[in-house]
Amino acid sequence: MGQVTYIENCGTVHETDIANGQSLLDGALSLGISSMPGACGGDAVCATCHCIVDDEWSDKLNDMSEDEFFMLQSMDNQQANSRLACQIRMKDNLDGMIVVVADN
DSSP: OEEEEEEOTTSOEEEEEEOTTOBHHHHHHHHTOTTOOOTTSSSSSSOTTEEEEOHHHHTTSOOOOHHHHHHHHTOTTOOTTEEEGGGOBOOGGGTTEEEEEOOO
16 A cells, blocks of 8 residues: 655645555545546546656656557647556555646
8 A cells, every 4th residue: 555646737736645556546536536536447548547656756767658659649748647547556565656646
């Protein structure tokens, strides 16, 4: 289990604990973060869970899949640390992770 901090563009900060194996999207949904709706249910086909991972954490993530890569490439506001929250699974070394909810 680890803690994740979500920062919305409006400045609202949310913190939650997420069980290992659960996605960051699941954590956002449990908090009711409406700016990260996860419209496709976590299948990496809508990018409504687009987030920007803080630099400190990006090297600790698993490599992104081709599906995630191509979905992010289609985004106008994609950044170097852009990821889909549905594709990031909590693990021990991500405890304390910080993500910014992208303005989709």
